[in-house]
Amino acid sequence: MSENRPTIELTEAQQKARRKRSIALAICLAAFVVIFYAVTVIKLGPDVLNRPL
Amino acid sequence: MALVEDIKTSAPRISEATPRDYFDLLKPRVMSLVVFTALVGLLVAPGAINPFIGAVAILAIAVGAGASGALNMWYDSDIDAVMSRTAKRPIPSGRVSRDETLVFGLILSVLSVMTLGLVTNWVAGGLLAFTIFFYAVIYTMWLKRSTPQNIVIGGAAGAFPPMIGWAAVTGTITMESAVLFMIIFLWTPPHFWALALFKLRDYEIAGMPMMPNVAGERHTKLQMLVYSVLLAAFAVLPWPLGFAGPIYGVAAILLGANFIRHALAVWKMADGDATMVPAKKMFGFSLTYLFAIFAVLFVETVLMRVLA
Numbered sequence: 001m002s003e004n005r006p007t008i009e010l011t012e013a014q015q016k017a018r019r020k021r022s023i024a025l026a027i028c029l030a031a032f033v034v035i036f037y038a039v040t041v042i043k044l045g046p047d048v049l050n051r052p053l
Numbered sequence: 054m055a056l057v058e059d060i061k062t063s064a065p066r067i068s069e070a071t072p073r074d075y076f077d078l079l080k081p082r083v084m085s086l087v088v089f090t091a092l093v094g095l096l097v098a099p100g101a102i103n104p105f106i107g108a109v110a111i112l113a114i115a116v117g118a119g120a121s122g123a124l125n126m127w128y129d130s131d132i133d134a135v136m137s138r139t140a141k142r143p144i145p146s147g148r149v150s151r152d153e154t155l156v157f158g159l160i161l162s163v164l165s166v167m168t169l170g171l172v173t174n175w176v177a178g179g180l181l182a183f184t185i186f187f188y189a190v191i192y193t194m195w196l197k198r199s200t201p202q203n204i205v206i207g208g209a210a211g212a213f214p215p216m217i218g219w220a221a222v223t224g225t226i227t228m229e230s231a232v233l234f235m236i237i238f239l240w241t242p243p244h245f246w247a248l249a250l251f252k253l254r255d256y257e258i259a260g261m262p263m264m265p266n267v268a269g270e271r272h273t274k275l276q277m278l279v280y281s282v283l284l285a286a287f288a289v290l291p292w293p294l295g296f297a298g299p300i301y302g303v304a305a306i307l308l309g310a311n312f313i314r315h316a317l318a319v320w321k322m323a324d325g326d327a328t329m330v331p332a333k334k335m336f337g338f339s340l341t342y343l344f345a346i347f348a349v350l351f352v353e354t355v356l357m358r359v360l361a
Binding site for chain 2 (some may be wrong): 008011013014017018020021023024027032035038039042043
């Protein structure tokens, strides 16, 4: 079935641009996670574990 | 797969946009001034803030300002395309689509406000949200195309960053942060009208009601002079108000006198002057002025803290 479906071949420029966008998005996401982790530690410190269970 | 419209055929095609194009949507040059003024507001505010929290706050303010820049480019892509200064921006040059820009701007707006509010306090977060709303809706969608007072009122958006920086530390809006706001607010009209004088033709083609092409050059130059005098006076206030010392006071007086001197040169310039040298010089100096005012305030505050 799949061999009958028209597929889009990305040009080299398109592939390169997509790869760059993916890397940038990954870096931003990782930075966001690290920032919130660090802020949590700074703001709450050891109290991060101090909560009613 | 990211699709953008081909600007010539309007047919969908696969995006070749790089991260750089998205970064350009954030108006990085405007952002640098926002980062700098917000940082000064944050540092001169009374009280201490953890350096990492402070850095995250500045980052959130910068991203928020960038998001409002992206929303501005989304809404204004039609006039950006016909003005020489803005024709190479990502949307008019066809590298990023309008829809992508809108989504990009909205997501970054929400993330930046949420981050600033959670990391510092909701006075700062609320101010950032209001700034984005003010720039994207009040200025871009409403005032920019309808009144020659566009940049006077719209200038408030650019004046908020030091107030947000201050609020990030104190959680309040005070007289001192209002003075920092007023300095940028009063600086904006002479700064932009100097540009509008020598880019008059551009704004005419785009059909934008800037002061020189609505009220005439003479009237614009007079208003520039009035705003310059008000600015020079306001910029000295941090000294008598006690959150800046004599070094800043003297610097503000000298810089203000120079600003008025440039405004006088523009005022004396003949109407219809082809080269507009004084206007170009004033535009250049106005950037130096704002940078210098905040830099002196910053350096003096740091020095006082180190010596104390």
